Amino acid sequence: MDARIAVFRDRFDRLKRDIAVKARSNGFSHEIRIVGVTKGRSDEDALALFTAGVDHLAENRWEFLSGRADLCLSGRSPLWHFIGALQRRSLRQNYRPVYSVDTVDRPSVLPVLARLAEQAKVRQNILVELDLTGLPGRSGVREDNLDSLLKECSGWPELEVKGFLVMGPPPEDRAFSRQVFRRGRALFERFFSGNDHVLSMGMSEDYSEAVAEGSTEVRIGRYFFGEAGE
Template structure:
């Protein structure tokens, strides 16, 4: 068994244990393998171990991998910040986008999504910790953004994504993820927007995220090892 396969098995066990601890079915939590900066060979190894969903931050890097791995049945998720001039390519080459935080970006993705493809699955990124360095709309901006995005053709608003401020304090982890869940519940109650996705939780805090309702956990380091970033990387 490869190192990546062993790591996937360990993460799978963590997901199952976390789900059991809070009374949720493990099948309700998807594993999104964050493969940014990792070679196609690593993605092949992860796919051989049962992973189908892969998250990429850098568009040009992702396109190279998609071409190299075209023989596999993979589902590609874009999870990085989005520049307007990249929307056409993202709309054409991904099944999910987790990082929409502005209506302008959503409108461009909508207008540029090829008609022959299924609706592009969208998560709205919310900055629940108020960090200046983080992307994401504010909780106050979210209701208006969600209402507008839910009406756009070619897109399907699935839920929310968040990257809370890193902390090892479990109560703080839970509080941040609970706030994301609460925002989603508020949208559903007040605007009747049907949401089924909470993209939250990474290698260090997936247990807290699952306890608070995560349906995707985005795992990179714990699967593929530490990342080595190139000197310059194009989004």
């Protein structure tokens, strides 16, 4: 496991340097959080990545996240994000308080999530997931429904909207990626202010474009693990 930790630490350090250079070259000086996506990986891999310095980790299925929520190292635990599709039945069966639920995209999940947070005696951080691509079959709220969803969110004191998650288009079209992320940044600046809010844009294949357009958080799996990540 020590060799695995060393590999992750080296990749993490190189990624941080690359992100910092890209951000500065595009006029951004804010800190950019790196979330390690551990879906499809073993508990040992998740713990090794955390040991290498990646404090924020993400899963896309509640049953896996719930099973890993108690992973710890010297009394410290990862800060977990949920990044999968929200399904009310799975929520009811497997929810545990996490650092952030990043994929809220419709009003129907709000009462379930709020009730579970209330039962757990927490105020649950959430991100609203946006679909700005216009492509069919994508998750996320469309821009013309965003105001309505944010108003719905504000009616649940158990939930705190911290920002947006923006999924990019297929990464082959880098100009389109930049366009989508640029619009995400514009909406973020319209609705949020202050350093405690989050604009989660960019994964292993398109983080460069996302950082260039002002992302404050990237979700990285393949870069660390290969094809099984993200």
